[in-house]
Amino acid sequence: METIHHILLGFKVCLEPSNFFLAFIGCLIGTLVGVLPGLGPAASISLLLPISFKLTPIGALILMAGIYYGAMYGGSTTSILVNIPGEAASVVTCLDGYEMAKQGRAGPALGIAAIGSFIAGTASIIALMFLAPPLANTALKFGPPEYTTLMILGLTVLTFLVKGSMAKALMMAAFGMFISTIGLDAISGEARFSFGRLELMDGIGLVPVVMGLFGISEVFINLEKEFRTEILKTKIKSYLPTKQDWKKSYKPIARGSLLGFLLGILPGGGAILSSFVSYAVEKRVSKYPAKFGTGMIEGVAGPESANNAATGGAFIPLLTLGIPSNVVMAILLGAMMIHGIQPGPNLIHEHQDVFWGVIASMYIGNGMLLILNLPLIPLWVQLLKIPYGLFFPLILLFCLVGAYSVSSSVVDVLIMIVFGVIGYLIRKTDYEAAPLILALVLGNLFENAVRQSLMLSDGSFLIFISRPIAGAFLITAVVLLVIPIIPWSKVRRPTVGIGEES
Amino acid sequence: MNRYDKISSLIWFMVSIGIILGSLNYPFGSFSHPGPAFLPLFSGIVMAVLSLIVFFQAMQRSQKEEKGEPFLTNQWPKLVAALFILIAYSFLLNYMGYPLTTFIFMLFSLKVVEPKRWRTALLESALAVIISYTLFEIILKVHLPKGSLLKIVF
Numbered sequence: 055m056e057t058i059h060h061i062l063l064g065f066k067v068c069l070e071p072s073n074f075f076l077a078f079i080g081c082l083i084g085t086l087v088g089v090l091p092g093l094g095p096a097a098s099i100s101l102l103l104p105i106s107f108k109l110t111p112i113g114a115l116i117l118m119a120g121i122y123y124g125a126m127y128g129g130s131t132t133s134i135l136v137n138i139p140g141e142a143a144s145v146v147t148c149l150d151g152y153e154m155a156k157q158g159r160a161g162p163a164l165g166i167a168a169i170g171s172f173i174a175g176t177a178s179i180i181a182l183m184f185l186a187p188p189l190a191n192t193a194l195k196f197g198p199p200e201y202t203t204l205m206i207l208g209l210t211v212l213t214f215l216v217k218g219s220m221a222k223a224l225m226m227a228a229f230g231m232f233i234s235t236i237g238l239d240a241i242s243g244e245a246r247f248s249f250g251r252l253e254l255m256d257g258i259g260l261v262p263v264v265m266g267l268f269g270i271s272e273v274f275i276n277l278e279k280e281f282r283t284e285i286l287k288t289k290i291k292s293y294l295p296t297k298q299d300w301k302k303s304y305k306p307i308a309r310g311s312l313l314g315f316l317l318g319i320l321p322g323g324g325a326i327l328s329s330f331v332s333y334a335v336e337k338r339v340s341k342y343p344a345k346f347g348t349g350m351i352e353g354v355a356g357p358e359s360a361n362n363a364a365t366g367g368a369f370i371p372l373l374t375l376g377i378p379s380n381v382v383m384a385i386l387l388g389a390m391m392i393h394g395i396q397p398g399p400n401l402i403h404e405h406q407d408v409f410w411g412v413i414a415s416m417y418i419g420n421g422m423l424l425i426l427n428l429p430l431i432p433l434w435v436q437l438l439k440i441p442y443g444l445f446f447p448l449i450l451l452f453c454l455v456g457a458y459s460v461s462s463s464v465v466d467v468l469i470m471i472v473f474g475v476i477g478y479l480i481r482k483t484d485y486e487a488a489p490l491i492l493a494l495v496l497g498n499l500f501e502n503a504v505r506q507s508l509m510l511s512d513g514s515f516l517i518f519i520s521r522p523i524a525g526a527f528l529i530t531a532v533v534l535l536v537i538p539i540i541p542w543s544k545v546r547r548p549t550v551g552i553g554e555e556s
Numbered sequence: 557m558n559r560y561d562k563i564s565s566l567i568w569f570m571v572s573i574g575i576i577l578g579s580l581n582y583p584f585g586s587f588s589h590p591g592p593a594f595l596p597l598f599s600g601i602v603m604a605v606l607s608l609i610v611f612f613q614a615m616q617r618s619q620k621e622e623k624g625e626p627f628l629t630n631q632w633p634k635l636v637a638a639l640f641i642l643i644a645y646s647f648l649l650n651y652m653g654y655p656l657t658t659f660i661f662m663l664f665s666l667k668v669v670e671p672k673r674w675r676t677a678l679l680e681s682a683l684a685v686i687i688s689y690t691l692f693e694i695i696l697k698v699h700l701p702k703g704s705l706l707k708i709v710f
Binding site for chain 2: 471
């Protein structure tokens with residue numbers, strides 16, 4: 055009952071004209087970002103971080119959340135029509151979606167993707183709404199040791215799930231930790247690694263790093279490639295799936311929703327993993343597994359629902375514990391801190407309007423997306439025809455102005471460029487940027503938590519094991535670290551490009 | 557895996573040694589009151605160990621498995637040009653002011669990095685300057701540089 059009262063408060067906040075408008079803009083940009091290959095939700099949220107400073111905290115979060123789940127709607131469009139995933143969480147949709155399009159069934163494919171996304175997205179928000187408050191209450195019992203080990207677990211899970219070498223991913227995380235130490239140390243006042251430069255005393259900000267690693271480096275990588283997109287010249291007659299389609303799709307949608315939500319909660323999980331797992335599950339339970347890849351609508355309904363449900367789940371660790379579960383959440387965490395909102399179990403109580411306002415905006419956003427998506431598809435298709443050569447200078451310009459605007463300083467722009475080059479080199483040599491970002495965001499929190507824990511225990515590291523919850527987190531993290539090393543372990547790491555969530 | 561692992565891991569190893577040495581400049585404190593050197597040193601050590609692991613893993617792999625692509629594609633001039641104009645932008649911005657620097661940046665990107673026709677380039681550059689100036693300076697009140705050099709001249 056209390057929940058109903060809260061959600062009504064949330065709607066009141068969200069229906070304020072400025073917030074409502076931001077939800078709309080977020081969904082629009084999100085869909086656009088999802089449709090366009092080469093620009094993902096992490097990159098675009100990073101690009102908008104500087105602008106978000108001018109907004110209220112609620113407004114900024116509504117905007118960014120809208121981009122995140124909006125991108126999951128948009129991604130399916132190009133997967134189905136052009137066989138190019140607009141973003142990594144829609145890769146599996148290409149497999150059967152494009153086949154359906156070739157068979158003249160692009161309309162129903164797009165339709166079921168949108169409808170499935172809506173159902174799954176809404177379901178996951180409902181779950182979020184009911185689960186978050188009790189989880190936050192449990193988390194109130196967490197102390198510094200629990201936070202330390204939870205962060206270690208989060209980083210470990212993320213590195214476990216990356217495509218390449220776990221050692222490389224962990225190295226990036228360590229590097230990210232190091233970068234977070236640059237600047238004035240809060241506890242001792244010592245200026246670390248600032249080389250006497252005033253600008254570095256405040257540390258290296260999240261914004262230039264993220265814009266460099268995801269924005270600038272992405273442009274460099276894309277300039278090397280040559281895109282040629284051939285858009286399927288089908289006429290899309292109707293978006294409505296037939297009764298047959300519905301019968302086949304409702305179970306995949308239900309399964310996808312549940313799966314996506316659970317995998318979204320897992321730190322390091324996320325939309326990409328959910329879509330892959332959903333496809334695998336649908337293939338497993340289907341009566342005709344061999345037909346997957348030839349235009350089975352289940353192969354579209356399941357994964358598209360899963361990736362949307364994952365966005366709801368992904369908010370749980372962030373809003374209840376203050377721990378981001380993936381790169382996008384890490385950037386949102388950074389944004390919240392910049393706006394003066396301390397994430398953690400107290401968020402729900404101290405910033406009720408923020409929490410419930412964002413949740414209400416997600417309901418509204420999903421509704422907007424369902425309406426927006428289908429009629430605007432012809433427009434998105436036209437946009438795909440814009441050559442990258444006309445587009446990339448705008449992205450770069452956006453990054454330049456964005457980085458500058460953080461503190462009206464050219465130094466931030468230069469830092470961004472440096473990280474752009476680093477990001478380019480990292481990607482060419484198969485290292486992952488995501489653990490670096492996560493570690494950078496968590497770095498200061500982590501350091502404080504460790505130091506407080508050691509002060510509590512008077513120097514003993516045993517505190518991380520002797521306290522049961524902390525011990526459980528730590529042991530799980532150690533298990534994940536050890537699994538790839540044991541040669542006879544039958545557990546295979548899922549080889550999913552988690553770092554590509556950008 | 558990647559054929560550049562040996563080189564990249566050694567470079568990262570050297571970076572981590574730099575970090576370790578750097579962090580020794582700051583007080584370590586005690587285990588019950590960790591000082592500022594604590595996290596940088598720890599990160600540096602972890603990086604060093606991991607980079608060595610990657611190096612030895614790379615040593616153990618057979619040469620046949622490696623990807624055959626060269627590191628830089630034949631598009632590398634575009635990247636150098638893009639990098640150049642980005643850096644140039646940073647330095648010119650405060651001297652020449654936002655509108656002029658941005659126009660030059662856009663024109664360079666559209667003619668040198670990925671060449672387009674003059675008509676397209678000029679049009680898009682002009683539009684970009686006008687729209688971005690409106691968006692950032694006027695609507696969002698970001699306060700973009702006016703240009704110290706221009707103030708002297710005009």
